[in-house]
Amino acid sequence: MNTLLAVIVIFGLLVFIHEWGHLIVAKKAGILCREFAIGFGPKLFSFVRNETLYTIRLLPLGGFVRMAGEDPELVQIKPGYEIGLLFTEEGKVSRMIINNKSKHPDCKVIQVEKVDMEKDLFIQGYTEDTEELVTYELDRRAEYVYDEKPTQIAPYDRQFGSKTVGQRAAAIFAGPFMNFVLAVFVLIIYAAVAGLPVNESVIGDVTDDGPAVEAGLESGDRITSIDGEEVATWEDMTEIIQENPNENMEFEIARGNETFNLEMTPEEREVPEAENVGVIGVMAPTERSISGALAFGFTQTYEYTALIIEALGLLITGEFSLDALAGPVGIYEYTGEVAAMGFLVLLQWTAILSVNLGIINLLPLPALDGGRLMFIGLEAVRGKPVDPQKEGMVHLIGFALLMLLVLAVTWNDINRLFL
Structure with missing residues (x-):
């Protein structure tokens, strides 16, 4: 139940903020937005406000903003009626x-x-x-x-196609952009609540088990040297500990006005695809500040973006297997595992998913926002739009292929989880 609730809240938030970006910029450009929908399929709930029908639909697989002029009118009035x-x-x-x-x-x-x-x-x-x-x-x-x-x-001046290239591009780009904004905001909250690591050789907290608690190390203790080698930063300290698993070491500790020595043997911990490292069971000190939280939100979003783009590059070059991708079932499972780790970890996971959604939507593939931006860019270069029927057919084929990819990835998820 916790997993289902976490998935509904997180995906609802990601889809809402994405489609809200489309809606707000489109309305600012004067486009009539007929419907703002979360989900697909039959309507579960709806209301009308400021010309727009807001709906929640049965299938939680995304959402959409239906702008006037993008699709043929469902009902037409013809001579003789x-x-x-x-x-x-x-x-x-x-x-x-x-x-x-x-x-x-x-x-x-x-x-x-x-x-x-x-x-x-x-x-x-x-x-x-x-x-x-x-x-x-x-x-x-x-x-x-x-x-x-x-x-x-929808008078023509209220239709999507009547707007300038810049206005249409802005309305399309606003969706993915808002996913990056959401990631920044969520990570700012994370940093404000959890605090930011301080690069000092001071113990922030001690785990319930491990060499540190057994030796009597306490939160706030400062490690000044290890085996006679002076340390001043957290990086210096962890580097020495990690390089010496299962080695008995002497730590010089400063606690208030008192200085004393402790002996500890770092436990060996496995690291995937790397040499094992030593750990003593301590966590870095943290500090809280508005400026630090703001900086963390932007820099961490940038780092997540770079990592995801790098992974996509490896996927294109074949160095990253499709089998490693996660679909809806896999993401549901991972979200459950993350939710069990606590609220702060769930915040980070939400930011990662939001960045991922923003990047995927900006890929120049038919049926995605990036594909639509590609056609708008082509129009800017050519000086005239691509034939709407041809563009619609490309998007339809792209959507079908995208659904096939989702099905394939979902099948991989099921194999991993149940077979």
Whole structure:
């Protein structure tokens, strides 16, 4: 249960902040955002606010922001349709009732002759009573209603395609960018709570078992020398200890105004793909400061980014096997293990996943934000957009291949866990 709750909270946060980035920048550019969704599939919960339908859906596999103009309208009004009209106080059309007109007895029924809901914003048709051809102006926020579900019209200047290359690129880039912002913020919280390591040869804490607690070492003790060799920093101290596993060593300790010697034998600890090292069971001292936490948030996010990009490079060159990748099942399992380690470790894991999501989405692959940015960049170079149908087909094929990769990685997860 703890694992499921951790997964729901973490992935919900990652998806929310990513899609929120798209939404805010798109709205700032004047794009009509029809829906902001967390998850896919059937709706579990929804409400409308400021022109946008906010939904939580059944399948927690991502999310989306549906911007006007990106996809064909689900319902179209064509010549010959008999529809009902409702009007604003100024006489403009506020609603177009496509069916179930009987539920709107006050509507004016016309047979459509011509309609423009993008540029000139009018609807023309023959009235039911006089059979006269009349033209009505559409309100810019008019809605068409099908099966009692209203959908706001999207004048061309409110559509994604009407915006400049820079505005569209910003709206797409904002999603991954917000994942990096989230990572920085989470790591700042981590540093503020846990503190930052101080590079001094002072004992921050002593583990419950190990040579240090057995010898009587205490938190706050300063190690001044090891086997006669002076040490001043944490790095100096740990380097000597790690290089001498199973070797009896003499430590000079300063505790307050007292100085004394202790003998300890570092325990040998295995390190994957490296020589074993010595440990005595102590942790570095920490300090808390606003400036230090801020710096840690940015520098650690940069380091995570560099490591993930390096791993992707190894994957491309074949030095890193696909079998080592984790899919949804693997990430669920790892999140459970991390959650058991405590809140602070879970914060670090959240930051890593957020950076990973940001980088993956920026890859120049169809169906990802990076693929969409690639087409926008191509438009900037060519001076004209790529044919929307061709671009849509590329994204569709890319999405299908992406789903195949997810299935393959998920199968690897299942094999690792259960077979």
